[in-house]
Amino acid sequence: MSMINSTAIQACGLKATPQRLLILKHIEKAGHISIEQLFDAVQREFPSISLATVYKNIDALLAAGLIREVGIVRGKHVFEIAKEDHIHFICKRCGTVTDIRPRKEILPESLTGPLPGEKEMVELNIYGICNSCKNET
Amino acid sequence: MSMINSTAIQACGLKATPQRLLILKHIEKAGHISIEQLFDAVQREFPSISLATVYKNIDALLAAGLIREVGIVRGKHVFEIAKEDHIHFICKRCGTVTDIRPRKEILPESLTGPLPGEKEMVELNIYGICNSCKNET
DNA sequence: CTTATTGCAAAGGTTTTGCATCGCT
């Protein structure tokens, strides 16, 4: 059961246009996706969509908190559906991003003292070479 | 005692040009710095330097492992001198990046099982509003 | 009906590239 539907979009004050629904569908389906890949995927189902629409939607969905930016993987901004904080394993060679569920909360165990501000979000990325790439060498 | 000197640069197979030394000096001095800020800072001491030289050096120093990219803070790539894995607190409002030394190793406490590849580097960023910005509200 | 959203085309900003010159080792 996907949590991404017209109701969720409208709850954020956004309109549920077909373009927006497709964009969310493809982000969810891919798990982690770049703008370019997203545009290609949506365009296959909705050929008249413009790249500017994809960018505008990424902005709107980020502001609404429905999606999050994973980071920049091999030069491309990569996005995902927002969910509980989790860890990413990012392969430097092929760019594949793998979600890892943390045991409990990511943060407090590593800290020695108070933070210099109020925490809003935590991002824990592990970079390396994935097993699949290692076997190809 | 800075670890950034001609010897360290040459050990990576790079030449110790005055531009490169200044670039490293200013990254170290700033702690965390964007390309734009770096170019401005170096240009004050070495007016003839070109922006392309800064970009080429960032690439070379990243490849050599002497510097690391902290992330993208308010749209700007931010770099630092490479050192042991540590935590960054990043203020969403003012962009200030603060280093936090972890209690021990950042990684293993949060993990439940084996990673899908070989770990090379860990990045733990905490986003929020710093105390200084909060007091200004 | 009202207002957000779309698509287009142009503008903006950042980063990369090619090449001749320069300078570190």
Added chain:
DNA sequence: AGCGATGCAAAACCTTTGCAATAAG
């Protein structure tokens, strides 16, 4: 002397913007 590095200008690239037309609520 040789080869990497620099600086310049152009090109490439990605992202944003303005605006008229469209469609969602």
